[in-house]
Amino acid sequence: ETLASVTSVAAIGRDANDSFRGEVRLTLRPASARTRSNTEIADALRAELTGRIPGLKIRTRAPQGQFLLERVLGTDDGITVEVQGHALETLDALSRRAARRVAAVPGVTDVDSSRDAGMPQARVYIDRRKAAELGLSPGDIARTLEIAIAGADAGDFHVEGNAYRIFVQLAAAEHLTPSEILDLRVRNTRGEDIELRSVVTTDPGLGPIVIERKAQRRLVKITAGVAGRDIGSVARDVERALAELPRPDGYSLRVAGTFEEQQRAFEELLVSLALSLALVYMVLAAQYESLRTPLVVMLSVPVAAIGVVLVLVLTATTLNVQSFIGCIMLGGIVVNNAILLVDQARRLQEGGAPVRAAVTEAGRRRLRPILMTTLTTVLALLPLSLGLGEGTDAQAPLARAVLGGLAASTVITLVLIPVVFSLVHPDRDADRRAKARAD
Missing domain, CATH: 3.30.70.1320 (Multidrug efflux transporter AcrB pore domain like)
Structure with missing residues (x-):
């Protein structure tokens, strides 16, 4: 079934x-x-x-x-x-x-x-003392075995200007049994033929091919x-x-193996995450012509990590390559809501509104678009994060990381970003009034 x-x-x-x-x-x-x-x-x-x-x-x-x-x-x-x-x-x-x-x-x-x-193999051990008594050297025995089994180059044969290689080997050498190999004879220095079995012993076993x-x-x-x-x-x-x-x-x-490649992939993805955040900060700094305001926006990124960890723990999902890619995607997604809020607050403050009134009005005006963009993204990722359908298991960690980080960042951003914006951009008129009262 x-x-x-x-x-x-x-x-x-x-x-x-x-x-x-x-x-x-x-x-x-x-x-x-x-x-x-x-x-x-x-x-x-x-x-x-x-x-x-x-x-x-x-x-x-x-x-x-x-x-x-x-x-x-x-x-x-x-x-x-x-x-x-x-x-x-x-x-x-x-x-x-x-x-x-x-x-x-x-x-x-x-x-x-x-x-x-x-592969089955046999190790050949030479009885050096007995071989010496019979007028044989280990080299003679080794050459005989090499020529009989592996063959040897015996020179070239020249005919009508063409050279042909001469290769010497026993017929059907690959089919010889160990006993037949030991029946081979080696000629000693006195011209006598000596059987190999009289000067060598073999030890059968298994040996590596490669x-x-x-x-x-x-x-x-x-x-x-x-x-x-x-x-x-x-x-x-x-x-x-x-x-x-x-x-x-x-x-x-x-x-x-795979674990080593996974660790290398994590290192490269970590560099990609840092580079993506740096590029986002550079773009925001150029647009706002300020080094402080982009920091307020970028504060939503570490907040998103809370949601990522929480969702991965609740769903028993590991931090793998797919979920790490989701974290990189979050670096560019979660700042969108903060940009909407901070940009509106800056415009109101530049128009003369006190900072408290500016962030309050910015939150009121941008709440609906922030919730709409977040909900559409979350709902679109929900089927994939739940693993619904065939073949979604492999990409579910990515969707869960994005979903958890975006949801947590949106909720906390609506509270945290206005507070930090007020601290980074104090009310100048209020400061002047306080200074005048002090004088």
Whole structure:
């Protein structure tokens, strides 16, 4: 009753860990036609599918608040931990311990490591003493193995002015078994053919196909999904869990991926917010030909922050990229009401009205337009802020931030701005009368 269609089944092929990957995308029915959210359905699928098919690792994920950001960044992993070091064995052991710590954090799902799997390989150990007794050097043995398996360049063959490369390799070398490789013979310094198995031993195991590096250091990535919590709080819990994990010198653990890009986006958005407020102040200062009057208008911006915080807390909405963009929009929206009020009060004061009478009359004249502009904006954002309709969840934080900030700023502005205006622009006639009485 919840599934509308299977939109795509994509076979992605083989990855660096020599495993096949596939992706199935499901389209759900409209939210009004089902009783569970997309996150609840993903949790149910995860519980149903995990461990059902041996050898198959299944990850389920539902789009959440950061879905658009993750698509822009080209990733769908909620948390990425980068483990860096030098020795592969130490790096593998450290990454496994880190993966267990990450999996223990509430809200983390589908923990995976880039080194969980590998290609079967066999390490060859040379008995140097025995090889020396039989007249073989480690270099002779290594060259024999290299030519037999990987091949070797044996020079060029020239015919009628054309050069052809000569490459020597055993036929069907990729199909040789370890036992067949050990049957190969190496010629010693006395011209005798010695079987490899008499001077070497093998140790089967798994080895990486690709060794990732970052900043000239070997790298293992641990990825995980996030469900039921915001990515910021989960990432901070992961950082605390990893901080308690002992690590050798020269090895590092850090949270990267989507969380790192989110933090960088917040820093850039903070600069954008400061720049937008500076531009608004510069325009107002040029229009009013004053440095004090724009400060009265700009006072409505921090007041709007009260409403933003209140609405985000009441709706259990996190301060994410969308809500931060809403805060930037507020920087240009909330000053409009203050501009209407301050501009009218200045005109009345310049016409000779006392400051108290000027702000009172300005409030009476501008109350209706202020309420009309605020109500139209609030009502227009209300459906989006409530998450009504399909696809509105991603943009709801933006609407909630704008709605809360605008509503709070309007209510407080009607009281606070007249008071501050009276303090910044004192009544000159009253001052002159007070001075005359004193004389």
